[in-house]
Amino acid sequence: MCAREVEIDIERALFHPSGFGSMWTDVCPSEGCFGRHTFSLFGRKQRPVKRPLPPAKHPYSWKHGSEQGGFDLKVAAAVAAALGKKLTIQWFETENEEESFPDREANALISAGLCDLVAGYPMFGGALAEPASETALLPGHEGQNPATRHQFVELGVLAPSRPYHHAPLQVIVGPKGWGRLIETLSDLNGLSLGAEQGTLTDTIFMAYRAGYMASRVIHVVPQSGILSRLEEGAFDAILIELHRFDAYRRKHPDTQLRATNYRHALGFNMGFVGLKSRPDLLAQVNDVIDSLVTEEKFAPLADSVGMTFIPPNEPEILDRISPGHLFGG
Incomplete structure (x- = not known):
């Protein structure tokens, strides 16, 4: 590619x-x-x-x-x-x-x-x-x-x-991922992964290390409640915009889902x-x-408003998205 x-x-x-x-x-x-x-x-x-x-x-x-x-x-x-x-x-x-x-x-x-x-x-x-x-x-x-x-x-x-x-992309895990140290996407090995078909996170998962995780990705229809599916155990981890998890956590204060410390290199x-x-x-x-x-x-x-604040990163404007941005996580 x-x-x-x-x-x-x-x-x-x-x-x-x-x-x-x-x-x-x-x-x-x-x-x-x-x-x-x-x-x-x-x-x-x-x-x-x-x-x-x-x-x-x-x-x-x-x-x-x-x-x-x-x-x-x-x-x-x-x-x-x-x-x-x-x-x-x-x-x-x-x-x-x-x-x-x-x-x-x-x-x-x-x-x-x-x-x-x-x-x-x-x-x-x-x-x-x-x-x-x-x-x-x-x-x-x-x-x-x-x-x-x-x-x-x-x-x-x-x-x-x-x-x-x-606005970062962050790995969110269910109970099977609790306590796991996730420093790169490779650390998700052994976990099933959810992704909304055709989205940025889908592209990242499917192309990472020439398809290293592709066999463990479970696709869902966009706007069909991927966080609820994660809560139900349909998969073990997802990579998602952090503000969407903030909204879910506010609506479901007793959620068993957890935000890891891992944020993908690509954010805006x-x-x-x-x-x-x-x-x-x-x-x-x-x-x-x-x-x-x-x-x-x-x-x-x-x-x-229940939102996790992340200050802007350098550069202020991302001119283009390179393969390094996309697959360097």
Whole structure:
């Protein structure tokens, strides 16, 4: 497998609904929900959405009726307050489908003027490059005029803020893995492994050391409750985005699952993204992020929503995913 082929495969896995693209979505039913969010620091009044939302409180963001919360919302509120701006949250509709492209949807919302910034955006070169197409379909969003459904929007070029946290992939084990020292993926030898088919972790498991673990991987359908399956004993260990385990642990405080100390070499810093044509706004946001880092504000915000806070890693933006990143664990 050549390096270019690896990059193509990983780009697809990154934006899979259960890959790192899930960082932009709450766990929601297959018909979709208003679970992604964007932030306007200059305030735009939105009508309330009338369809019910699931009550799950995702550590990054969630909305149920008039209630909403999550780490990214708290960060956005802190940034808006520091800038002296009113914060308005634009929730938008998403489908848990492979055809969903969160980067294009976020760009369309910003380019259409529905918001100024998107929070919780992966600092990855592929997600920050010039758009592959000139236009994208505007996703369904809260307060949407029916006349704008199926409307295409001319896309701008996105630019990132400084990251404010890191989102790692972490090994989670059931009782059979308790007490095991896991320093590399090879230390999972003897354990059965669960993976959501077609995701980044599936690629990592199946390709590790030329298929060393492939015979022990049990595939499940994405969005079918892989943590619950692990709890039931369908397999012994999984590699998953840490924020998903945080959400599960909050909902199931008596869980028998444990997070190991092993984090895969491939993870993504997360931050805000806005239009490259608005450098002054991004500069102001960066100043606030720097101040919040100095004042050590991010960890308490994460703790208040039951999320494990991991500070950003170097480099701030991962330009490309090499075979070394992918298979070096």
